[in-house]
Amino acid sequence: MPSALNADLHCHSTASDGTLAPAAVAALAARNGVALWSLTDHDELSGQAEAAAAARRLGMRYLPGVEISVTWAGRTVHIVGMNVDPTSAVLNEGLVHARSGRTRRAQEIGERLASLGIAGAFDGALAHVGNPDLISRTHFARWMVERGVVADLQTAFSRYLGDGRAACVPHRWSRLADAVGWILASGGAAIVAHPGRYDFTPLEFDVFFGEFRKAGGTAIEVVTGSHTPDQYDEYADVARHYGFLASRGSDFHGPGETRAEPGTLPALPRDLTPVWAQWL
Ligand code: AMP
Ligand code: MN
Numbered sequence: 001m002p003s004a005l006n007a008d009l010h011c012h013s014t015a016s017d018g019t020l021a022p023a024a025v026a027a028l029a030a031r032n033g034v035a036l037w038s039l040t041d042h043d044e045l046s047g048q049a050e051a052a053a054a055a056r057r058l059g060m061r062y063l064p065g066v067e068i069s070v071t072w073a074g075r076t077v078h079i080v081g082m083n084v085d086p087t088s089a090v091l092n093e094g095l096v097h098a099r100s101g102r103t104r105r106a107q108e109i110g111e112r113l114a115s116l117g118i119a120g121a122f123d124g125a126l127a128h129v130g131n132p133d134l135i136s137r138t139h140f141a142r143w144m145v146e147r148g149v150v151a152d153l154q155t156a157f158s159r160y161l162g163d164g165r166a167a168c169v170p171h172r173w174s175r176l177a178d179a180v181g182w183i184l185a186s187g188g189a190a191i192v193a194h195p196g197r198y199d200f201t202p203l204e205f206d207v208f209f210g211e212f213r214k215a216g217g218t219a220i221e222v223v224t225g226s227h228t229p230d231q232y233d234e235y236a237d238v239a240r241h242y243g244f245l246a247s248r249g250s251d252f253h254g255p256g257e258t259r260a261e262p263g264t265l266p267a268l269p270r271d272l273t274p275v276w277a278q279w280l
């Protein structure tokens with residue numbers, strides 16, 4: 001029964017905005033009983049070799065992954081590429097393009113925070129960065145918590161860094177069809193990450209899922225640490241309605257942060273076809 005397998009196909013490491021190295025995330029996943037694992041850093045594959053080697057040592061099956069930032073209809077959405085080939089030239093060239101502009105944007109975030117009376121944020125965030133190509137809002141949020149500017153990460157986003165807040169610098173990420181195309185060209189499957197996080201109307205969702213499918217996308221995340229339990233049911237229904245395969249992943253970023261630990265979420269509903277069934 002593939003849906004009963006403890007699969008966690010969405011985790012972050014210091015190669016993007018996680019706080020643990022790939023091998024340490026692997027160790028935590030294995031300790032929690034994960035049998036099939038994927039590290040899916042934002043716009044970045046540099047953690048894949050370490051993740052795959054650690055998974056092998058720990059007796060977990062491994063699928064190479066990535067989470068690509070996309071701008072669709074003026075909003076940011078995330079597309080997970082699963083079982084991609086980390087050596088694919090098309091995917092790597094696409095991700096170089098995807099990462100470019102992050103540093104300039106981060107400088108602007110620093111300037112906005114300074115104008116709000118919070119000085120030194122760019123350098124502060126940089127001190128939290130594991131991969132200099134991949135500075136993200138999460139690093140600013142961690143610095144703001146460390147400095148006592150806010151009590152927790154959630155407040156850093158709701159007050160300053162979240163979409164539309166005063167220190168959020170809008171950014172043009174990759175195009176949906178490009179991101180899905182890079183994933184398919186590298187032999188992977190494209191999965192809509194945490195659809196419950198997007199502030200779309202039902203009509204916008206319908207257009208979005210239609211474009212995603214037309215580009216070659218086949219799956220959505222149903223059980224994720226970025227959904228509420230009510231949203232597990234809601235997006236299980238969406239998967240049934242559109243005939244999408246289903247995925248499960250913690251979206252783990254680090255111990256003590258808000259999302260679930262690797263491998264600890266409920267199983268997918270048994271009637272859905274897990275995206276991983278095609279690779280077992
Ligand atoms: P960026 O890629 O720089 O736009 O940063 C996006 C990252 O910020 C996401 O991958 C999440 O890890 C984090 N993030 C976004 N919104 C929130 C939130 N409300 N609470 C905590 N983390 C968030
Ligand atoms: Mn993140």
Ligand code: MN
Binds near residue numbers: 067078193
């Ligand atoms: Mn995401």
Ligand code: MN
Binds near residue numbers: 010012067251
């Ligand atoms: Mn993620």
